[in-house]
Amino acid sequence: MKELKLMKGNEAFAEAVIRAGVDGYFGYPITPQSEVLEYLMAQKPYERTGMVVLQAESEVAAINMVYGGAACGKKVVTSSSSPGISLKQEGISYIAGAELPALILNVVRGGPGLGTIQPSQSDYFQSTKGGGHGDYKLIVLAPASVQEMADFAGLGFELAFKYRNPVLILSDGVIGQMMEKVELNPQISRRTDEEVATECPWATTGRPKNGPRRIITSLELDSAKQELHNIKLQAKYKQMQDNEVRFETFDTEDADYLLVAYGSSARICQKAVQTARKKGIKVGLLRPITLFPYPSEAISKLASQVKGILSVEMSAGQMVEDVRLAVNGKVKVEHFGRYGGIVPTPDEVVKALETKIIGG
Amino acid sequence: MTEEIIIAGFGGQGVLSMGKILAYSGIMQDQEVAWMPSYGPEMRGGTANVTVILSDERISSPILNQFDTAIILNQQSMDKFEKTVKPGGILLYDPNGITRHPSRTDINIYRIQATEAATAMGSAKTFNMIVLGAFLKLKPIVKMENVEKGLAKSLPARHHKSIPMNMKAIAKGLEIVEKV
Numbered sequence: 347m348k349e350l351k352l353m354k355g356n357e358a359f360a361e362a363v364i365r366a367g368v369d370g371y372f373g374y375p376i377t378p379q380s381e382v383l384e385y386l387m388a389q390k391p392y393e394r395t396g397m398v399v400l401q402a403e404s405e406v407a408a409i410n411m412v413y414g415g416a417a418c419g420k421k422v423v424t425s426s427s428s429p430g431i432s433l434k435q436e437g438i439s440y441i442a443g444a445e446l447p448a449l450i451l452n453v454v455r456g457g458p459g460l461g462t463i464q465p466s467q468s469d470y471f472q473s474t475k476g477g478g479h480g481d482y483k484l485i486v487l488a489p490a491s492v493q494e495m496a497d498f499a500g501l502g503f504e505l506a507f508k509y510r511n512p513v514l515i516l517s518d519g520v521i522g523q524m525m526e527k528v529e530l531n532p533q534i535s536r537r538t539d540e541e542v543a544t545e546c547p548w549a550t551t552g553r554p555k556n557g558p559r560r561i562i563t564s565l566e567l568d569s570a571k572q573e574l575h576n577i578k579l580q581a582k583y584k585q586m587q588d589n590e591v592r593f594e595t596f597d598t599e600d601a602d603y604l605l606v607a608y609g610s611s612a613r614i615c616q617k618a619v620q621t622a623r624k625k626g627i628k629v630g631l632l633r634p635i636t637l638f639p640y641p642s643e644a645i646s647k648l649a650s651q652v653k654g655i656l657s658v659e660m661s662a663g664q665m666v667e668d669v670r671l672a673v674n675g676k677v678k679v680e681h682f683g684r685y686g687g688i689v690p691t692p693d694e695v696v697k698a699l700e701t702k703i704i705g706g
Numbered sequence: 707m708t709e710e711i712i713i714a715g716f717g718g719q720g721v722l723s724m725g726k727i728l729a730y731s732g733i734m735q736d737q738e739v740a741w742m743p744s745y746g747p748e749m750r751g752g753t754a755n756v757t758v759i760l761s762d763e764r765i766s767s768p769i770l771n772q773f774d775t776a777i778i779l780n781q782q783s784m785d786k787f788e789k790t791v792k793p794g795g796i797l798l799y800d801p802n803g804i805t806r807h808p809s810r811t812d813i814n815i816y817r818i819q820a821t822e823a824a825t826a827m828g829s830a831k832t833f834n835m836i837v838l839g840a841f842l843k844l845k846p847i848v849k850m851e852n853v854e855k856g857l858a859k860s861l862p863a864r865h866h867k868s869i870p871m872n873m874k875a876i877a878k879g880l881e882i883v884e885k886v
Contacts, residue, residue: 352730352739352859378745463745524768525726525741527733610769617767691771 351528355495355521356381358528359425359451362499364391367534369420370398372411376427377463378519379453383425395536405430409437409450416446417562419542419549421503425451427519428469429460431477438512439478443564445548445579447506449499450484451515453522456687464687465519467609470664473516474638481576483583484514485590486637488608492526500531505590509582510548516637518660520610520689583639592635593644597623601630603703604648605695606669607658608634615658618695629699637665642672649676654703657681658695660688678703707762709847710770714755714787715779720834723860724777725756727838731848731856732760742768753782760847777841779820781805796844798883800837808886815886816844823878831868832875839879850876 353361360382363371373383383401391397402408408424415422426434431452441448452473456466473486485505487498495517502513543551550560566572597619598604607615612633622629632648634641649655654677657666666681673679682698684690711728715721722743729739740759757773759765776787778799784806791797793812801807802821818840824833842848848856853876857869 350733352726352733352741519745520742520768523743523745525729525739526765527739614767614769617770620766689769691769692767693771 349530351530352525353492353528354381354523354525355489355492355517356453356523357385358492358496358530359499359515359517360385361389361530362496363423363449364389364395364397365531365533366500366503367395367421367536368397368423368503369536370400370411370415370422372400372402372408372415372422372424373426374402374405374408374430376430378455378465378522379425379427379451381522382451382453395533397536405433406437409434409441412448412450413437413441413444413446416441416448417444417550419546419551421447421449421537423449423451423499425453427453427455428457428466429455431469431472435472435478438484439480439482440564441512442478442482442484442579443480444562445510446512446562447503447510448512449502449506449515450512451517454516454518456685462687463519465523465610465660465689466685466687467518467611467660467683468662468664468685469516470637470659470661473514474640474668482579483586483638484512485509485586485639486514486516487592488516488635488637489521490609490612490633492521492524492528495521496528496530507545509586511582511586516609518610519687520613587639590636591639591641591643593641594633594635595644596631596633598630598632598648598651601628601648601651602653603627603629603699604652604655605629605631605658605699606634606645606655606665607631608637608665610689611658611660614690614692615695617692618699621692622696622699625696627696627699627704634665640668640672642668645669645672646674646676649673652677654678654680656695656699656703658690658698659683660690661685678706680706707760707847708765709760709775709845710773711758711775711777711841712755712770712773712787712790713758713777713779714753714783717752717754719754719779720831721754721779722756724834724838725758727853727856727860728758728760728848729856730859731853734852734855734859735848737762738765740765740768753780753786755783755787775841775845777837779837784808798837798841798844816840816883817886818879818883820879823882824875827875827878829871832871832878835872835875836879836882839876839881840883841879842876843880843883
C-alpha cells in the first residue's frame with residue numbers, strides 16, 4: 347500500500363522540497379506560511395540529505411541567498427507570505443534578469459500593508475504582472491489542494507531549470523493551513539558537483555580551465571546589449587506561453603455559464619457548481635493551474651459557448667482583467683470576490699452568479 | 707457518503723486534535739478527507755473551530771456554509787454555528803457553560819456531558835475523546851478499529867501509551883450521549 351499522510355499544505359510543500367533533492371532553503375517566518383520553516387527545522391534535512399535550512403535575518407537576505415545559491419547551479423527555494431514577498435521583489439527581478447532557476451512560495455494573506463493573517467488572493471497582479479521592476483515574467487503555479495502543494499515543488503524545479511527562470515507557487519492561507527491526504531514522491535538525491543557542472547554549464551562553479559570566466563549578473567550598461575537580452579527574455583516567455591499552459595475544467599461540456607477561479611477559490615467554486623446544478627443552472631468551472639502563462643485560449647473558446655462568465659477571486663478584482671482580455675468582449679464578464687481575509691462561501695458564489703450574470 | 711462536520715469550542719479543548727483523529731480514521735478506511743482549521747488571533751482565548759470532511763469522492767470546497775453535523779463546545783460557538791446545521795442534521799453539544807440552549811426544531815439535537823464525564827474519569831484530557839465517542843454513536847462513519855489506527859497515526863509515539871485510555875473515553879461517549 348502506498349504511504350498516505352495527513353499534512354497541512356505548508357508541511358506537504360516542505361517535505362516535497364526535501365524529497366526533490368533541494369540544496370538549500372532560506373526563509374523568514376510569517377503567518378500563514380511559518381509551518382514551512384518550522385517543519386524543515388524539525389525534520390533536520392541537513393542530517394538526511396545535506397540540505398541547508400537557514401532562517402535568514404530578513405526576507406531581503408533570504409532572497410539574495412537564493413540568488414547566490416541559484417548562481418552556483420544549486421536547487422534553492424524560499425517561501426513567505428504577502429508582505430514578505432513584497433520585500434523579496436527586488437531580488438526576484440534580479441534573479442529573473444540574471445536568468446536563474448529558483449522556487450518561491452507565496453502563501454497569500456490579506457493586504458494591503460501588513461493587512462491580516464487570513465487567506466486572500468490579492469497578490470495576483472504582483473505575481474503575474476511583474477511585482478519587481480523591468481520586463482520579466484515568472485512561471486506562476488496555483489495549487490488548489492495539499493497534494494498540489496507537494497507536486498508543484500517538483501514541477502516548479504523542473505520548469506525553473508528548463509527555462510532558467512524563477513517559478514512562483516501562488517498559494518493562500520486556506521491551502522497552506524488545511525490538512526488533506528497527500529502521497530509523496532520518493533527521495534531524489536541531491537546533485538553532485540559533477541552533475542551540477544554538466545547540467546548547468548552556465549553556473550559559477552569555479553573558474554574553468556578553458557574558456558571564458560562565467561559571470562552571473564543582471565547589469566548591462568550597454569543599452570544595445572540590454573535590448574538584445576530583453577528580446578531573448580521575451581522569446582523565452584513566448585515559449586512558456588506556447589508550451590506550459592495548464593488548466594482543468596469541471597462540467598463545462600453543456601455549460602451555459604462559466605466560473606473562472608484558481609487555488610482555494612476554485613475549490614469553493616466546485617461546490618458552487620454542484621449547488622447551482624441542483625437548482626437547474628448549467629454552470630461549469632475553468633481552473634487555471636498556471637497563472638502565467640494564462641489559459642487565455644481555453645477561456646476564449648468557452649466564451650463562444652456560454653452566455654456569461656463570473657471570475658471568482660479573493661480580491662477586489664485582479665484576475666478578471668485577464669479573463670476579459672481572453673474573452674475580448676464576446677460575452678459579459680463580471681468579478682465576484684471577498685477580500686481582506688474573508689473567504690466566500692459556495693452559496694455566496696451561486697448568489698453572485700444569479701445576480702451579476704444570469705439576472706444582470 | 708460525504709459527511710461535513712464543524713467542531714467548535716475554546717482553544718485548548720482539543721477541538722483541532724479531535725478533528726485530526728477523525729480525519730486520520732477516514733484515511734485508514736481509504737476515504738478522502740479535509741481538515742480546515744480557523745487559525746490566527748481568534749485561537750487565543752476565543753473560539754477555535756475546525757471543518758472536517760470525510761467522503762468517498764473527491765472533496766470540493768473545504769469552506770462550507772452548512773454542515774451535516776455541528777459539534778459545539780461553548781456558548782460563542784453555539785451562537786455562531788447552530789444556524790449552520792442542515793435541516794435534518796445533527797447538533798451535538800456539551801451543556802457545560804451553555805446558558806442559551808439550542809432551539810431549532812428542524813434538526814436533531816443531542817447532549818454529551820463530556821466535561822462531567824472527563825472529571826469522573828480523572829483526566830480532563832479525555833474530554834475531546836468522549837465527545838468523539840458521542841459523535842460516532844450518532845454517525846458511525848468510521849470503524850472503531852480505524853479510529854484506533856487513526857489515534858496511533860495522529861499521536862506522537864511518546865503518547866501511544868495513552869491510546870487505551872483514549873479508547874476508553876470514546877467508549878464512555880458512546881454510552882452516555884443522550885437525545886434532547
